Each structure stands twice: as C-alpha cells, then as structure tokens.
Amino acid sequence: MGTPSTLFILNPAAGHGRAGRVWASLKEAALRLTPDSVCAVTQSAGHAAQLAREAVARGTTKIIAVGGDGTFSETLEGVMAAPEHLRRGVTLGAIPAGSGCDLARHLGYPRGRDGLLDLLARGRARRLDAGRINYTGLGGEPRTRHFINIAAFGLAGDVAHHIKAMGKPLGGTVSYAVSSARVLLTARAKAVRLLADGEDLSGRYHLGVLANTSSMGGGMLIAPRAADDDGLMDLVLVADMSRIALLRNFPKLYKGTHLGSPGITLRRVRRLEAASDETVYLNIDGEADGRFPAVFETLPGAVSVLVPEKKHG
Numbered sequence: 001m002g003t004p005s006t007l008f009i010l011n012p013a014a015g016h017g018r019a020g021r022v023w024a025s026l027k028e029a030a031l032r033l034t035p036d037s038v039c040a041v042t043q044s045a046g047h048a049a050q051l052a053r054e055a056v057a058r059g060t061t062k063i064i065a066v067g068g069d070g071t072f073s074e075t076l077e078g079v080m081a082a083p084e085h086l087r088r089g090v091t092l093g094a095i096p097a098g099s100g101c102d103l104a105r106h107l108g109y110p111r112g113r114d115g116l117l118d119l120l121a122r123g124r125a126r127r128l129d130a131g132r133i134n135y136t137g138l139g140g141e142p143r144t145r146h147f148i149n150i151a152a153f154g155l156a157g158d159v160a161h162h163i164k165a166m167g168k169p170l171g172g173t174v175s176y177a178v179s180s181a182r183v184l185l186t187a188r189a190k191a192v193r194l195l196a197d198g199e200d201l202s203g204r205y206h207l208g209v210l211a212n213t214s215s216m217g218g219g220m221l222i223a224p225r226a227a228d229d230d231g232l233m234d235l236v237l238v239a240d241m242s243r244i245a246l247l248r249n250f251p252k253l254y255k256g257t258h259l260g261s262p263g264i265t266l267r268r269v270r271r272l273e274a275a276s277d278e279t280v281y282l283n284i285d286g287e288a289d290g291r292f293p294a295v296f297e298t299l300p301g302a303v304s305v306l307v308p309e310k311k312h313g
Helices: 018-033 047-058 069-080 102-107 113-122 155-166 172-185 243-254
Strands: 006-010 037-041 062-067 091-096 124-136 142-147 150-154 190-196 203-211 233-239 264-269 271-275 281-284 287-307
Touching (some): 006 018, 018 062, 018 113, 047 062, 069 091, 069 102, 069 124, 069 142, 142 287, 150 155, 150 287, 155 203, 155 287
Parallel strands (some): 006 037, 006 062
Antiparallel strands (some): 124 142, 124 287, 150 203, 190 203, 190 271, 271 287, 281 287
16 A cells, blocks of 8 residues: 555544544544545554654655644644655644643634534645744753644643643543642742843743643633734743732633733743743643743744634625
8 A cells, every 4th residue: 555645643542532432433434535544543652743754754645633632742743853845745633532622622623523524524724833842851851842732831831740640530621720720729930031032021920821822721711812823922921929819810711811910911922032940840732841941932834734614604
C-alpha cells in the first residue's frame, strides 16, 4: 500500500478511554469518507508526535488527532518538526474525545457523530497561528515546544502539575475547576521579569496566559476575543491580589467577564521573554511541562487546520 493521504492518530487513553469508544462508533464511516486513509494507535506519551512526523515525511496531507487537546498538541509538535516545505501542505484536524477539547470548542467543532462526520466530509482548511516556546525542562535542560491553544505560567502551571500528579477522575472541566480552587486557596504571587515586545512588564503575578485561542482548562474563557490568525497572542496577566479577590474572580473565567477587573490586564504581543528567581511552572496546551526561564513567540499562519464549513444565509 502507498502513502495514505489521511492519517487518523488515535490516543485510546484520552478522556479515560472515551476516545477509543468515540472512534469505534465513527471508524467505519470515517474511513469510508476519507478514501486512502488509515488509523494509527498511540502506544505511549510522545508517540503521536512521532507518528505525525513520520507521516509528513512520507507525504500524508491530512492528519486527524482522535483524543483531547494533549493529543492534538503532540500531533502539532510532530508536524512542526518537519521541514517547512513539507508541513505547509499538511492540514491538521481533530475528533475531540478527550477531557478538555478547548481547541474544538474555540473552532466551533460540532458535537455528535453526524456532525463530526460532516466536518470530515465538508470541512475546509484555514491557516492558524501557532506559538513556540524555548524554555527550561524540569531537569534544567533547554527545551523547545509548540502550542496551538495557550501557554501559561503561575497558577495555571501549578494546576497542570497538580493534575499531572492526581489525574482527571472527574473529567476535564470539573477536574480543572477543583484543582484550580485548591491551588487558589494557597496561592502566592511570584516576582517575575517580563519583557513583552520590548516593554518591561515585570512585577508580582499570580497568573500569566499567552492565548492563541479563547479557552483553556475545559472551558475557561481566558481570552474571549482572541484571534487565532492575527499574528499575535493575547497576554492575560493577573497581578498580585488577595486570595479572596482571586476566588471572587475565578467564576468569571467561565463567562469571560474577568477582563477589566482590578489587577487583570490584557495586551496583544508577538514575543514574551520571562524569567524569575523563583520556580515558575509552565502549562503548555493544558499539560504540565517545564519552567522559567522561557521565551514565547508567535508563528503567524504556521499551521493549516480543518474547520467547519462556513454557514451561509
């Protein structure tokens, strides 16, 4: 058999096994809708990136991640590792079946079997920005990684590390909410040095989020007006404030009404340099990964993504 034009990458563990069940219900129809397609199953963390990288090298032109935001982020990483002349011809998509699915939420992906099959059959490709981070691994080693949704530090990094240790027994949205509330109860702002497109924003912050898309943590509307194709990231900063104020603002995240509250600011940036004398953990597309120092950059139009067909009328 020659090179498949479409590769489905299934993470059967995503969403506590939900991805496997969703794929079982779609598999026959999905493969029929996309002739010359195959499905590869991930075996371990990082395997999706390897599968995507190998597929791009072979000439596959469409890669669909079956899982959650973590599965898509790994797949993106594999594509971004390929030479630009190869990855420019590749379109990424998702069958959202994980615990968070913030990218699918932002892009307006349909829910349910029929809607997802329609997306595969009639969806269109649109170029989106991506982010690149040069950061420090937990062992002190230099690392580079890409993201499509958000990269965050402070409380979001602490929450991601807590979830990594505890898992998501209550599902993505509820687990993120419970872990966030627990972290908020012991929150302490950290002194960080920030340089945003040359502007010094150093200070004490509880949270910083560079958002390419609108939501994180299974539905927190951290940057409700974020544009995914403007060459900029929405930088949301939560300055030092009391725990009572933090807890008061926390529910506003789910409605996107936190912006403009005292101590919460938003600006659009292309590049952010970040460092601290304290340990500041990172959250990259919902996953705990590394710490400061870090440099965040926007890569305009770096990736082609499958999106729903435009509605007319």
